[in-house]
Amino acid sequence: MGRAATLERNAAGIETAIGILKQRFGDRLQTGGSVREQHGHTTTWIENQSPDAVIFATSTEEVAAIVATCAAHKVPVIPFGTGTSLEGHVNAPAGGVCIDLGQMNRILAVNEGDLDCIVQPGVTREQLNTHLRDKGLFFPIDPGANASLGGMAATRASGTNAVRYGTMKDNVLSLEAVMPDGRIIRTGHRAKKSSAGYDLTRLLIGAEGTLGVITQLTLRLHGIPEAITAARCSFPSVDAACQAVMATIQYGVPVARIELLDQLSVRAANAYSGLDLPETPLLLLEFHGSDAGAAEQAETFGDIADEFGGTGFAATATVEERNKLWQARHDMYWASLQLRPGARGISTDVCVPISRLAECVTAAQDKAAELGLLAPVVGHVGDGNFHTLLLIDIDNPDEVAKAEDFVGWLNDLAISMEGTCTGEHGIGQGKKPYLVRELGSAVDCMRAIKAALDPHDIMNPGKIV
Template identity: 80%
Template sequence: MVQATALPRNETGIETVVGILKQQFGDRLQTGASVREQHGHTTTWIENQSPDAVVFPHSTEEVAQIVKTCALHKVPVIPFGTGTSLEGHVNAPAGGISVDVSQMNKILAVNSGDLDCVVQPGVTREDLNTHLRDQGLFFPIDPGANASLGGMASTRASGTNAVRYGTMKDNVIALEAVMPDGQVIRTAQRAKKSSAGYDLTRLLVGSEGTLGLITEITLRLQGIPEAISSARCSFPSVDAACQAVMMTIQYGIPVARIELLDALSVKAANDYSKLTLPETPLLLLEFHGSEAGVVEQAETFGQIAEEFGGSDFASTTSTEERSKLWQARHDMYWASLQLRPGASGISTDVCVPISRLAECVTAAQDKAADLGLVAPTVGHVGDGNFHTLLLIDMENADEVAKAEEFVSWLNDMAISMDGTCTGEHGIGQGKRPYLLKELGAATTYMAAIKRALDPDNIMNPGKILPD
């Protein structure tokens, strides 16, 4: 495990707050070791730092009550959705209270005529889309994991559909949030646009719980397309596949998804999902539109692919065939682990301008090979975002050191290419050193906002901002 920095604890305040909340919430406040450990970070190599208690509110009013109590005694508050984040977001480096919003899981309103809905933060993306399906609507942001929508807003999540539908910042219309003093605010109305004051919605989206705790989200929805077509095409190299991606975007083909799997990832998918794909770099695509339109888009991409040595091109509108391919893509984490049984998977996350994508992915593969790391690569390459998954024996200090070297090198390289150290996972604890490298003096103004809104630093301390 990579050691996580501990922060000073307010022992007296924590003991007092746990006692008060236990009286108020009864069995909905848990202090058992296993529950607390589940609410520390568990999904990557960062050390688990458990909270002192976990409380399960049912309403905005109860969240405000919790935050006011914690604010009075200067005790940290750490929001928790489903725990699928990857950079230590839910750790409690100073102890404190984990606020688990999983029981705040109501879909409060669907305004089909306005293409929006209002949900509590514990609603997951899969639950929302199941609810919307009969109304001909869907919510497009798909990070892979069945994450909570509150967590997705907090980390500014994106995923496979981002190339067409954008990220969470583009799909959150308004938020209700409990601020560090316990005050409940609403950042906007349901209107599609507004010029009214500071854009607090965008400030809170991506703030990772450091400025407030989201209790209600108004989301933009989309109509389910008349037709959906998927396509796949193999390439002789990662560079050729990335060049085809660049040309596809430059031609203005409205792809909904365009995903890269390198040869190692294709091998993993074949073995895990019982596929028979050629084990060379692969692009998976999806097109949304009319029946004629999706066929035309797929054919145009096929012509582009030919220019870059694409082969084994196939497209389909069959729901069963499409689902099988995309399920294999979503299972890539588990499939990759089978490449090295017993290893831990360390997921990286960088994003660069699309013109630098081929160079960046190729360099990452070469670096991993130089270090002797097993490192399959996949990416949401339509917007320049990719992930190299390092398969590491965490008991081997030499391998861990090599992984740390690779992660640092990759983040620095992406930043040097006018890219970012995180396309979608967020900063959390794991990427704090790189935020300063990426944004420089801008972090000073972020810190000023944090101090102004949260002078006692109780909202998810130890995240995002460098010390």
Template identity: 60%
Template sequence: MPLPTALLDDLAAVFGDRLSTAQAVREHHGKDESHFPPCPPEAVVFALTTQEVSQAVKACARYATPVIAFGTGTSLEGHIAALKGGVCIDVSGMNAVLEVRPEDLDVTVQPGVTRKQVNEYLRDSGLFFPIDPGADASLGGMAATRASGTNAVRYGTMRDNVLSLEVVLPDGRVIRTARRARKSSAGYDLTRLFVGSEGTLGIITELTLRLHGIPEAVSAATCPFPSVEAAVQTVILTIQSGIPVARIEFMDEVMVDAVNRYSKTSHRVAPTLFFEFHGSQASVREQAERVEAIATEFGAQGFQWATGAEERTRLWAARHNAYYAGIALKPGCRAWTTDACVPISRLAECLLETKADLEKSSLTSAIVGHVGDGNFHVMLLVDPGRPEEIAEAEAVNHRIVRRALAMDGTCTGEHGVGHGKMEFLEEEFGEALDIMRRVKSAIDPQGIMNPGKIVG
């Protein structure tokens, strides 16, 4: 449905040539990294300040027009699709690091700042922001989807590292969800209400984040295993032993082969764990020795160490490029990337059943995961022009999610719900889903904030 002319006039008065209805711009803002087809908005505005975001939302509210926030477009469950049309507010230009407070170990940033940008800015301060979902996502988008990633096993997720937010509500009001204190017992926890709300309750325009000291020593290692079960049992015992590993990443043999081809690495083609250890020189050495002893018990075929910074960077760059490496296995195909998370004690069972399921499928598939916290992803490669492959991928995805739910897990450990995982929420939450809908209705009575996501 075309936007009201009066709304376009109101937006043009605020944004001038930073309002676009060009088809190419709209299509870019209607497509993320998911397998879903593009669903563009009717118009895009490029905001530079909180006030501009507020003015845009107020204008849309006057005409009951949907509003979708956009950061970098790296989401994986159709979060930015304009399912009901409307106006996309691109906040990528709000990319300033506003204030670093080393003595308080926190930083305040605008939502368009990316994780790489903030860590580059912090490089000489001795501090870093640890949440690393792989993609160079915007911090506003990472908060909105409650992102986590490779460091979550030690440093937690966005939920644990956001101290306060500035948010534009559906009526255009601007609120601050908390102060900078490290803890508070004052009122409802609004910060965590908006962290993970995926733009359905408001648009994040400023974030205050926890920082951590750059560790004195860092070492990394890769270790191939004779089987998926052996690798996962190593993870489980490592976590249960209380070893404070910073990262534990898993790749099955298909993904290792894909990464070798794409990143020109030479890892043994076998189920493989990637480790990283943070701390003092002595503690890093102790952690590594304990993990190596556990891995040896389960038949590991030898650690390969990456101690230099350049070597570690190359190692993790290869891991972060796993998505593109997987796609390269079948040029012309799209990746249907799943996401499930289970209690660590059920991880081996869940992964083994999933691996057996995949071996029966005709689709090319690979597994990668942040297994230190029970989270894993399956990449299913599908030809968009073959409906039977899309149907098969959907069926496999359903089985993966329902398997996780049956093990008291969740339908999504970090990708979020978007519109791709909505059908599973009732199974996961039961009557609690009704409470979510009531919260949505109370804050956004017109239903204009990213409609068609999470609860509808």
């Protein structure tokens, strides 16, 4: 199991702060073991490091009061959304207070004419899109899990639609946040662009709670397309599928989604989701536009796929069939676990330039085979991002060591290809060593920003830098 560093613990300060906060928040401050463990554990192999207390906040003012109290006693603060992070983001290596933002889940305003909305951080992406559906609008960022929007901003999430709609950094107009001293700031308003000073919005997006607690988001929305066409196509090899992806992007087809499943992943999807797809590498795609435009995009991709040995190309605009395919894609984590019952799934998250994608994916498959690891591959390959899910026996030291070797090797390979060790999961605790390898002295600038804004290192300590 991945080992997480333990930081120096301010036991006296923690006890004092919890006593003060208990008087204000009563039963909304919990110190029971199961609640604390739940808020220190996510879908990661990094060991659980529980906070000393969990407070369920309901407003920005409450968050500010919590942070101010913790700041006065130099007590760590760890923001918590839905707990879907993968790199130990919500662990508490120095103990402290976890602020659960799940009850801050109101959609405050939808400005249809301006294509934007204002939400609290506990609103989930599915909740928001259900609310928007009758207005003909949607929020496009889809990381698979029903994550909170505050957490998605904190980790700079992306997902299946990123190839067309971008990531969270492209779809957040401004933020409200509580800073490490308890001050409440706004980074902007609802204008679609601004040249007013430093871009604090994007400084906080991807900061993983290390610079402040996000308490409100103003988001960019999009109109639901007139037509949505989904397609699938099988290929003789992962290399051929990746070559087809590169050609599609270079040809300028405005594909909304383009996802890769390797042979193992297709086998898992068939068994778990009741599909009957050929068990060879597969691309799942989605095209948005007018009826004629979406159909034309699908036809163009079909022609491109032919050049790379694609077979079984099929497109559909039927909502039921489209949803069935994409639900199978979103269920891939759980489906893959069925390939080896009882195993733990360790997800990697590299991203490389499109021109290096086929080479990187193929090398990852070869390396996993060399180490004897069962490792299905899926990916948001339209932007060069893919995930290898290592299925290991967490109680087998030899398998754990091989998995650690593979993760390190793959991160270094992606960086050597001018890519990144994380396309969307973030750094957290798990990838701190690779951030320095990837960005070098730029990490010193990050440390300087962190020290300036959070001199006592109370905001989610032990993460990123």
